[in-house]
Amino acid sequence: MRSSAVWRALPRGDLLLTSWPWRSLAYLITGVLLGEVVLLTFLATLFTGAILATVLVGIPLLLALALGGIPVAALERRRLMIIDPEPVENPHRRPERPGAREWLLLRVREQATWRELAYLVLLVVLLWPVELLAVVFGLGAPMSMILTPVLRAQTGDVRVLKFWLVTSDAEAFAALAVGAVWLALALYPLTLLAAAHGTLARAFLAPRESETGQRLAEITRSRTRLVEAFEAERRRIERDLHDGAQQRLVALTMTLGMAKLTEGAETAELVGRAHEQAKLALAEIRDLIRGIHPQILTDRGLPAAVADLADRSPIPAEVSVALPRRLPEAVEYVAYFVVSEALANVAKHSGATRAAVTGRLDGDLLVMEISDDGVGGADPSTGTGLAGLADRVSVVNGKLMISSPVGRFTLLRVEIPCAPTDHSK
Incomplete structure (x- = not known):
């Protein structure tokens, strides 16, 4: 050595x-x-x-x-x-x-x-x-x-x-x-x-080699979980397309075909129905794209995207995200995904009546905290998606910490290094 x-x-x-x-x-x-x-x-x-x-x-x-x-x-x-x-x-x-x-x-x-x-x-x-x-x-x-x-x-x-x-x-x-x-x-x-x-x-x-081996084993397990998560996401997108937009488009095609065979008022009615089906298909595709990578995140940055998530959350969520500049794209996406999944977990598992999301830059470190007033007891081993969140955060060299005593509350804290880029504002 x-x-x-x-x-x-x-x-x-x-x-x-x-x-x-x-x-x-x-x-x-x-x-x-x-x-x-x-x-x-x-x-x-x-x-x-x-x-x-x-x-x-x-x-x-x-x-x-x-x-x-x-x-x-x-x-x-x-x-x-x-x-x-x-x-x-x-x-x-x-x-x-x-x-x-x-x-x-x-x-x-x-x-x-x-x-x-x-x-x-x-x-x-x-x-x-x-x-x-x-x-x-x-x-x-x-x-x-x-x-x-x-x-x-x-x-x-x-x-x-x-x-x-x-x-x-x-x-x-x-x-x-x-x-x-x-x-x-x-x-x-x-x-x-x-x-x-x-x-x-x-x-x-x-x-030591044993310590390095432990890290490599954890990295291997983390990558395996990420692959499984990406595969599950691919199947979800495929299912949403098949059961949603694809069915709407098939119905739209059939309606337009019937309109070609009719005349008069019935034609106008069928075209109107096709128009409504086209708008529904467009809305479903837009929602699907938003779930993959929201346009608001690209256009307006993390604070606006998190505020949009809070507006759509079934649990009232207070947002305080103050960032002096735009962050690297990968950091923004991971932070957005963590907040999205955390708010979804709050709605599904916590029994909370309110939540709060805060974000700030501590030097070149992005710190995001998501808290709620629920029953606590969140555990990465119980299948609530916390292990997957930790894996995603680790991809950008960040770390995820959680405090969730049973019967009290849950605090999820994410720290992600994010040095300024040429496109930072």
Whole structure:
């Protein structure tokens, strides 16, 4: 599990002409800074928690130390891209339900949480002190020699590294030359140290094969459910066309055929009947198209489309969707579909008297919430379509969370990343 890019660069004869030594230096220096901050934070939290533990207030602080590896690991996965462009996947799963308790229980059960804690301890105890020494002797010492001519020009005689007193320009430029050679030679072990740290970080912070296997299995199940859902949708459209518009068109054809064989007032009556059948067929086709992809969503965007859904909902629904710009088409469609299915579930299963739909942009994250005052107890395993909704949301890298205590209410929350597009307004 090597940090492949920097490892491949190490044997190159032109290593010093590439960006890898300097990227490695940046990785080591930021690691030293991070290690210092983490150490001070860890000690402050431990000290505060130990003092306040006597009055029980500090116990949550001490428990939080066990989860301290999670934010540090998240930062380390991003920092690792300094020396390895290949991103490290987040090993943590998303909770199926919202709330701090669900998140905490899931994180405690995950092996990745404890690997990240072990990495935090390793970073604080070993890695950053070693890297501090490496940066001081591999970068700080030679740079002080390289700057000797500048320092001597400003202050006169200069003592380099506390043992070499430079009293002439010749000695100053000799110190510069020695420092340049020292730095060039030091860049190799510094790059090697950064590569080793990257490999170690990836070993601790990347998902294990078992965790990846679980994700692949879930993706496979999700895709299977999506295929089944699309097939069911295709059969519904086919049935609606056959039982609705097609029958209307057949009746229209027969009526027009009869009109050709008649004369006078009877012809006018048959043409009038055909006209009514044509309008009914057109209305059914329009409703069918609206169910596939509503024109109002394309023309006026998500807020207007959600308001239209609320107007047609059998349960009174209050809508508050404020978006400063148009969203990507795929995001709008998924959000619309979620609201549509959620309101349908409210009408069918919740026993609610009212519902509410809210939507907003939190940075580049679309947040939609659908709530009702029904009986609660919604469960993705009971066939209410929640698993299918979660699958559709996952297609656009979003997540769906539900809170539905029995006998109270239901809150469905959807979060979908949606960076601005060229067509955003």
